[in-house]
Amino acid sequence: MNLDFLNRYKEVVDRALQVYFNETFIAPRLLEAIRYSLLAGGKRVRPALAFAASEAVGGTLEDALPPACALEMIHTYSLIHDDLPAMDDDDLRRGRLTNHKVFGDAMAILAGDALLTQAFHYLTKPDWKIPAERKIEVLRIIAHGSGIDGMVAGQVLDLENEGKIFDEQTLERIHTHKTGKLLLASVLAGGKAGGAEGLNFEKLMAYGKSIGLAFQIADDVLDLTATTEQLGKDSKSDLKKKKATYPSLLGIEKSRQKAKALLEEALEAILPFGPKGDPLALLARYIVERHA
Ligand code: IPE
Ligand code: IPE
Ligand code: MG
Ligand code: MG
Ligand code: MG
16 A cells, blocks of 8 residues: 555654654653653554545645644543553553653653643644634544543543443444544544535544544454554553453454445545545545554
């Protein structure tokens, strides 16, 4: 798969994050802990979705840059906390030791807190040149996707269902929240920043819901089928924690089929964007067909 388009997006967001977290903040060790996880080379799927959604509706990368950076900050915070001993208790992330293994639990918690807060600070940047009403909507979309009805709720459901007998409805609720909601927010925030209204916004919503769930199904499958080296994080972590996952309920092959069906739904939803929707289409394929 040609990933040039993804690398172009990645460069833009990486540069902006490098610059922003290069200032002299008051606690140097905190900055070090943040940079350690944030600049460790994630796939940058959420920023890419925000950029691609903006382009699909005729907006620019610049329009979507603040949400792209904010989403990556929030995502990185969620990973740092997800790896803590009180949650998934993992040792590896993005090809290096997890944040708490290097900086200790307290600093890992605080680095996550700081990333979440700075995300919203970043969204108030005075040089973001889109209309003020749109900015408020972007903020609201991102807060919703991250919070009590979004990612955090999903993480709670995930923990509550460890080692339990669960059905497909419960599983779908866990996955659409812990992962789907922030991915959906990435598509909607980027789209809104680029000027999406009405029907266009609804198409982005349908696309975002499908790829949001598909992303976590692929993550569950990769947990079993890819190596720790490929993933840059501990493989088979879900088995160790007896997590509620798609492969544990349906098996690997049916899980793959479900992800493919969601990919088809996502592609269908964005057909009306024509060639402007190509980056969104490529991203959807990447999300489902990636090997790491
Ligand atoms: C991992 O996210 C956590 C999930 C929501 C499954 P990514 O697979 O996007 O991780 P990075 O950002 O590339 O490290
Ligand atoms: C995590 O899901 C979703 C988050 C909100 C971080 P996982 O626990 O499956 O993510 P990985 O596999 O550790 O990246
Ligand atoms: Mg988890
Ligand atoms: Mg985890
Ligand atoms: Mg996982």
